[in-house]
Every structure is written in C-alpha cells, then in structure tokens.
Amino acid sequence: MKLDFTGETVVITGASSGLGREFAKAFSAKGCRLIMVARREARMRELAAELSVPCEILPADLSREDECNRIIETIAGQGASVLINCAGFGLLGETVGHTLEEELNMIDLNVRAVHILTRRFLDLRREAGTGAILNVASCAGLLPAGPYLNTYYATKAYVASFTQGLAQELADAGSKIYVGALCPGPVYTEFTKVARGQEWSSAKTPEEVVAYAVKKMEKGKTLIVPGAGIRAGLFGTRLVSRRMATKIIGRGQKGRVEAE
Numbered sequence: 001m002k003l004d005f006t007g008e009t010v011v012i013t014g015a016s017s018g019l020g021r022e023f024a025k026a027f028s029a030k031g032c033r034l035i036m037v038a039r040r041e042a043r044m045r046e047l048a049a050e051l052s053v054p055c056e057i058l059p060a061d062l063s064r065e066d067e068c069n070r071i072i073e074t075i076a077g078q079g080a081s082v083l084i085n086c087a088g089f090g091l092l093g094e095t096v097g098h099t100l101e102e103e104l105n106m107i108d109l110n111v112r113a114v115h116i117l118t119r120r121f122l123d124l125r126r127e128a129g130t131g132a133i134l135n136v137a138s139c140a141g142l143l144p145a146g147p148y149l150n151t152y153y154a155t156k157a158y159v160a161s162f163t164q165g166l167a168q169e170l171a172d173a174g175s176k177i178y179v180g181a182l183c184p185g186p187v188y189t190e191f192t193k194v195a196r197g198q199e200w201s202s203a204k205t206p207e208e209v210v211a212y213a214v215k216k217m218e219k220g221k222t223l224i225v226p227g228a229g230i231r232a233g234l235f236g237t238r239l240v241s242r243r244m245a246t247k248i249i250g251r252g253q254k255g256r257v258e259a260e
C-alpha cells in the first residue's frame with residue numbers, strides 16, 4: 001500500500017503539544033487542511049497562526065465519550081480522510097499511589113477515546129473505501145508490563161493490539177483503508193511533566209519521530225517503531241522471561257518517579 005497525503009484533510013488529536021503538534025506541522029507542509037483537537041484552545045490557535053494551511057480548532061476533552069462523539073459528528077461531511085489519534089498521557093509511580101479517578105481518566109483517554117474515534121472514523125470512511133488512521137501507542141505497548149507506569153503500559157498494549165488486529169482484518173477484506181500503530185520510545189515532549197516524572201536522560205525529538213512515522217505511513221507500514229536502539233531493546237526483552245523483563249522495566253521506571 002502506497003499513500004499520498006498531499007492536500008488531504010487531517011484530524012489530529014493532542015495537537016496542542018508534543019507529537020500531535022509536530023504531526024500538525026508535518027501535514028501542513030504537505031498542504032493538508034487540519035482539524036486540531038485538544039483541550040487547550042489557545043495553544044492550537046497559536047499553532048494554526050504559524051501554519052499556512054486552513055485549520056479548524058475543536059477544543060474537546062476526549063476522556064468524555066460525549067465529546068468524542070461530538071468531534072465525529074462535527075467532522076462528518078467535511079471529507080476528512082486521515083485521523084491521527086495522538087492525545088494521551090501517563091502517570092509515573094505506584095498504581096495505588098494514584099486515585100482511581102486519575103487511572104480511569106487515563107483509560108478513558110488512552111483506550112476508550114482511541115477506540116471510539118477509530119471505530120466511528122472507519123464508519124465515516126466506509127463509503128469512500130479509502131483513508132488512514134494512525135493510533136499513537138508506545139513501545140510500552142509492545143512490552144510485557146511496566147511497573148511504576150503500569151496503567152499507562154496496559155493502555156498502550158490495548159492500542160497496539162487493537163490496531164494491529166484491525167489492520168489485519170482490513171487487509172483480509174481487501175480494504176484500501178490504512179490503519180497503523182506508532183510505538184515510539186522516549187520523546188522530548190510534555191509527557192514526562194504531565195506524568196510527574198524526571199525528564200528522559202536521552203530521547204528522540206518530536207521532529208525525528210513524526211518524520212519517521214509519516215514516511216512509514218506513506219509506505220503503508222502497520223507497526224511503526226522509530227529508532228534502531230528501541231527496536232533492538234524490544235528484541236532484547238524477548239530473550240528473557242516476561243517476569244524478568246517486567247522486573248528490569250520496573251527498575252527503569254521507578255528511577256524516573258519524581259521524589260515528593
């Protein structure tokens with residue numbers, strides 16, 4: 001499958017920061033019309049002012065099902081052919097150290113919103129039979145478990161699994177609709193601050209990750225893992241038991257938990 005996004009209408013969630021913001025820049029460079037979704041409207045307006053393509057700003061809290069549905073109903077009929085599901089967050093620390101409400105909010109955003117938007121966007125594209133959906137998972141979603149960033153790892157495992165399965169179903173049906181999962185390792189964004197952790201000692205820039213992701217999307221790649229080091233690390237965890245891998249990952253994440 002070869003895809004060309006030039007001039008398409010692209011919906012990007014999480015466009016106010018980090019990877020989502022970078023996706024907005026990358027697709028604007030391809031002359032795409034953008035529909036940006038996140039909570040911080042002012043941030044998206046500032047970004048739109050920098051870009052030389054038409055941008056629609058849709059402020060929304062995607063952890064709410066009614067807001068996800070409102071977004072789909074707003075974009076229906078606007079001919080959007082690409083959806084980048086990028087909004088998401090994690091929380092570092094012991095699972096029991098977070099309130100249940102915080103954890104459920106993460107599941108609502110990282111899992112439920114991605115599922116709702118993917119399903120309903122596919123419905124919107126059914127008649128045209130073309131389009132693309134990129135779900136931003138994480139390399140966390142390809143690992144057995146992630147103590148001290150535990151619920152986040154579990155949510156990303158859902159996204160990676162759901163997306164890969166869906167891509168196979170679409171391929172089996174001969175569909176021209178592309179579905180892919182982006183699974184980056186560490187990236188310098190606001191993620192760590194939101195997760196209440198210490199900044200990565202080494203990470204990729206959003207520019208590097210997004211340029212790689214778009215290139216792979218254009219080639220129709222389903223599972224996109226930027227960085228040879230991350231791919232080697234993922235392979236390495238398969239050489240030890242799941243229990244051992246979980247222990248090693250947990251040590252790393254525990255070290256990033258910010259001291260109170």
Ligand SMILES: NC(=O)c1ccc[n+]([C@@H]2O[C@H](COP(=O)([O-])OP(=O)(O)OC[C@H]3O[C@@H](n4cnc5c(N)ncnc54)[C@H](OP(=O)(O)O)[C@@H]3O)[C@@H](O)[C@H]2O)c1
Nearest residue numbers: 014016017018019038039040062087088138187189190191
């Ligand atoms: N940074 C990394 O190391 C890394 C690695 C692997 C995967 N990822 C994934 O990459 C994606 C983007 O994260 P990032 O690293 O770019 O972090 P970021 O800079 O914190 O961006 C997160 C985005 O999600 C949006 N968001 C958060 N809660 C939302 C809500 N309830 N409703 C709507 N939008 C919401 C934020 O916008 P508002 O606050 O304005 O709503 C923001 O635009 C996430 O899915 C993350 O899990 C990140």
